Structures are given as structure tokens and as C-alpha cells.
Amino acid sequence: MNDLSQPMVAAAPAFPLDQWYVAGLAWELKDQPLARTLLGHPVVMFRTVGGKVAALEDRCCHRELPLSCGTVEERGLRCGYHGLLFDHGGQCLEIPGQERIPAKACVKSFELRERDQLLWIWMGATPQSQPVDEPPAYPVHSDPAYRFGGDVYHYDAPYQLIHDNLLDLSHLGYVHLKTIGGNARIHMNAELKVSQQGDVVTVLRHMPDSDPPPTYAAAWPFKGRIDRWQEVEFHPSHVRIWTGAMDAGADSLSNPQREGFHMRGFHGVTPETETSAHYFWTIATNPHPDMNDPTQLVIDQTAATFEEDKVVIEAQFRNQQRFGKRSVIDIHVDVGPNRARRVIERLRAASANAQPADAAV
Known part of the structure; x- marks a missing residue:
């Protein structure tokens, strides 16, 4: 009582x-x-x-x-x-x-x-909370240079495990060998740059002089080896990922208008409960004029990679439940996910402070 x-x-x-x-x-x-x-x-x-x-x-x-x-x-x-x-x-x-x-x-x-x-x-944090800004814009969906599609997945796992996965693309060489993976050693040794501005965490990974993975080779007429990039932008409500590649040496990886094969992914990761989540994703690509439109191929193979991620993340969470709270180690690829978790925790604490004092457990 x-x-x-x-x-x-x-x-x-x-x-x-x-x-x-x-x-x-x-x-x-x-x-x-x-x-x-x-x-x-x-x-x-x-x-x-x-x-x-x-x-x-x-x-x-x-x-x-x-x-x-x-x-x-x-x-x-x-x-x-x-x-x-x-x-x-x-x-x-x-x-x-x-x-x-x-x-x-x-x-x-x-x-x-x-x-x-x-x-x-x-x-809202309170019944009186009202938005002061419009929802985030995502102009890629209306950009005539791109074609896109997407889908929805349900995860039996906490939403921040999905954030961790999206902010650490070093796993591609191990989990996604048949689609967007590539050489695992190159992935793990790629130059990693992590920055933060406000609540936004950015992770940059460049992999020059790489072999094109299967999805890339099927979608773009590369001449041989490629310069590859992965640029991840974390927001508390969603993640934007720009990946792609161009012929090795064709342009600078720092050029925002660089040529080549592009994939722009939108990842809306929304908690359902504390132990389950919805994953709303789209993928956009720029078809090459001399090739058959690869959009459906890119969508299908992206879906296949996310199915692989889902298996891994849900198995990870089941194991966390089985073993209970244990200490874990961090390695060099964890910088981005750790920063994102700190952003979420700070915002969660701010939401608690905004709630009325008589809110009961």
C-alpha cells in the first residue's frame, strides 16, 4: 500500500x-x-x-x-x-x-x-510542451539527383544499441561481407575522426585505395580500386549516413561535391519501450547514366544489410539479458557511440528536470 x-x-x-x-x-x-x-x-x-x-x-x-x-x-x-x-x-x-x-x-x-x-x-516533457520549431528537413528525398526507397523494422532491443551500430561502421567488414562490407582490416584501420557540435556527433571514416564491395561494384562502373568514405551524423532522434566511393585518385575525399557512387541513408531510430524500438530507414542513390538504374538493387541490398544488423543487435541484447550487468571494454571504434550516449543521457536528465514535481512513479 x-x-x-x-x-x-x-x-x-x-x-x-x-x-x-x-x-x-x-x-x-x-x-x-x-x-x-x-x-x-x-x-x-x-x-x-x-x-x-x-x-x-x-x-x-x-x-x-x-x-x-x-x-x-x-x-x-x-x-x-x-x-x-x-x-x-x-x-x-x-x-x-x-x-x-x-x-x-x-x-x-x-x-x-x-x-x-x-x-x-x-x-513533450509536460502536457503543456509545444514544439517551437518544425521537424528536421531532409531534402535528399526531393533532390532530383537521387532516387530512394525504404522500410520499417521492429527491434526487440533498446534503441541505443541501434545507435551504437550506426555510429560504428567498422563492423561492415565482418557482418556485411556479401553487400557493402569489403576488407575487414581496412575497415578496422580506417582513419577515424569524431567531432561534436551541440547535440550532433559526427564520425568520419575514409578508406582510400580499397577494393569495391559487391553492392558498389554492381551499381557503378568503377575502373578498379576505389577511394571510399563513410560520414555519419548523429542527431538525438535520427542518424544520417553518407557513404560512397569514387575511382582511386579521382577527387579529394574532402570535397563535398565529390564525384562517384553515393548512398545517403536516413535512419529514424525511435524507442517503442525501454527494450524495443522502431527503425525507419530510407536509402537514396545517384544512378549512373551509363548503367541500368541500380536503385532497387541498392534498396534490396541495404535491406539485406539491415537484416544482418538486426540479427546481431537482437542477439547482443539477449546476451546482455542472459549475463546481466557486466563490465565491458571499449576499443578505438567506440568513440562516436560513447559520445552519442552521453548526449542522450544529458537530454534525458534535462527532461526529468522539466517534469512537474508531483509526477509520480
């Missing part, structure tokens, strides 16, 4: 709040509602007939059926149990067979925005 004479202890949030998080890919919202748990919140998303996107708590205020079991109509989302109709802001517009609508006939709504074919949801 709770001792009500004792002061209530504020619950520390498991994740950074007052942030935009990726909630989905724009093409997922068609004519049906979409259920997804995001940062522990069961949410239903839908697109109105007029094209507006909306997100509500996935619970009808009448008899608590998930609203995701309902149907999308011109004015909003209708519950599949007794037909209550809710607009994009969660207000009940209609109760079939009843003229009066109680003031409490509403459900919680979330700010949901669509930008550059990505869906972003705002998760």
Missing part, C-alpha cells in the same frame, strides 16, 4: 523528451489507421480524406477499444465499437443516436507533421 504521507517522487523519463521523433514513413498512411507504440505511448495515426495527418491516443474514451480498430472518414476517425467520431485534434464530433456530446468526450492528441515524406511526432 502506498504511504500517502510521503512526498511523491518524480518519475525520470526513460528517453529525451521535448523532441521530434520519427513516427513513420509518409506512404504508410493510406486509407486505414496505423497503430504504433512510440516512447511507451500507444498511438494511432491516420490521414484524413483532405490529406491532413493526425495522431491520437489509441484508446476510445467510451469503452476503451483501440481507435486503430476503427475507420477513417472525411471528418476524422470513427471508433469501431459504438461509432464515436473523433477529429484530428481528438475532439468527439458525433455520438450515433445521441445529440449531446459530453465535454469529456475527447482523446489525447499528439502533434504529427509530415515533412519530406517522413512523419514526425512531438513528445
Whole structure:
């Protein structure tokens, strides 16, 4: 039994709040509602007939059926149990067979925005928290030089293990031998530069005079050996990765307009719970004019690499659960992941301080 004479202890949030998080890919919202748990919140998303996107708590205020079991109509989302109709802001517009609508006939709504074919949801630290900026832009999706595709994966593992994986691409030579891997020794010995500006951590890895891995060789007419790059940009809500290669010596690896084969990856890593996550990814590439369009090849082989990562990360987490908390060592490739974890912990602590004092465990 709770001792009500004792002061209530504020619950520390498991994740950074007052942030935009990726909630989905724009093409997922068609004519049906979409259920997804995001940062522990069961949410239903839908697109109105007029094209507006909306997100509500996935619970009808009448008899608590998930609203995701309902149907999308011109004015909003209708519950599949007794037909209550809710607009994009969660207000009940209609109760079939009843003229009066109680003031409490509403459900919680979330700010949901669509930008550059990505869906972003705002998760506030307090009920009054409102976004002051638009969600991050990702102009690659509208750049005519690129073609792209993507998908969604569900991970039975904490989201920061996915961050660790994306910020440390030295594993490519061991995990992805059939696609984007290449020589493992070159990967492990590549020059590594890690920098940080605010909450953004950048990891640069250059691998000059390398052999092209299978995906690269199939997508671009390289003459022989290649100069290869990996540039990873971590943001608390997502990771952007620019990888690619050009013929060895063709241009400087420091030239932002360098020629060659490019792959630009967007990775929206959003926690579902403390032990599970959603992974929203796209990959964009620049087709060579003298080759068949490699876009689908790049998408398919990227998906294959992420399937390999998923197997590794979920096995890693199962082993962490099996062995319990143990000390681990760090090696030289861990600088980027460690910095990102410090950013997340600092933002999580700031979210805890922003919560009202009477928030209870």
C-alpha cells in the first residue's frame, strides 16, 4: 500500500523528451489507421480524406477499444465499437443516436507533421510542451539527383544499441561481407575522426585505395580500386549516413561535391519501450547514366544489410539479458557511440528536470 504521507517522487523519463521523433514513413498512411507504440505511448495515426495527418491516443474514451480498430472518414476517425467520431485534434464530433456530446468526450492528441515524406511526432516533457520549431528537413528525398526507397523494422532491443551500430561502421567488414562490407582490416584501420557540435556527433571514416564491395561494384562502373568514405551524423532522434566511393585518385575525399557512387541513408531510430524500438530507414542513390538504374538493387541490398544488423543487435541484447550487468571494454571504434550516449543521457536528465514535481512513479 502506498504511504500517502510521503512526498511523491518524480518519475525520470526513460528517453529525451521535448523532441521530434520519427513516427513513420509518409506512404504508410493510406486509407486505414496505423497503430504504433512510440516512447511507451500507444498511438494511432491516420490521414484524413483532405490529406491532413493526425495522431491520437489509441484508446476510445467510451469503452476503451483501440481507435486503430476503427475507420477513417472525411471528418476524422470513427471508433469501431459504438461509432464515436473523433477529429484530428481528438475532439468527439458525433455520438450515433445521441445529440449531446459530453465535454469529456475527447482523446489525447499528439502533434504529427509530415515533412519530406517522413512523419514526425512531438513528445513533450509536460502536457503543456509545444514544439517551437518544425521537424528536421531532409531534402535528399526531393533532390532530383537521387532516387530512394525504404522500410520499417521492429527491434526487440533498446534503441541505443541501434545507435551504437550506426555510429560504428567498422563492423561492415565482418557482418556485411556479401553487400557493402569489403576488407575487414581496412575497415578496422580506417582513419577515424569524431567531432561534436551541440547535440550532433559526427564520425568520419575514409578508406582510400580499397577494393569495391559487391553492392558498389554492381551499381557503378568503377575502373578498379576505389577511394571510399563513410560520414555519419548523429542527431538525438535520427542518424544520417553518407557513404560512397569514387575511382582511386579521382577527387579529394574532402570535397563535398565529390564525384562517384553515393548512398545517403536516413535512419529514424525511435524507442517503442525501454527494450524495443522502431527503425525507419530510407536509402537514396545517384544512378549512373551509363548503367541500368541500380536503385532497387541498392534498396534490396541495404535491406539485406539491415537484416544482418538486426540479427546481431537482437542477439547482443539477449546476451546482455542472459549475463546481466557486466563490465565491458571499449576499443578505438567506440568513440562516436560513447559520445552519442552521453548526449542522450544529458537530454534525458534535462527532461526529468522539466517534469512537474508531483509526477509520480
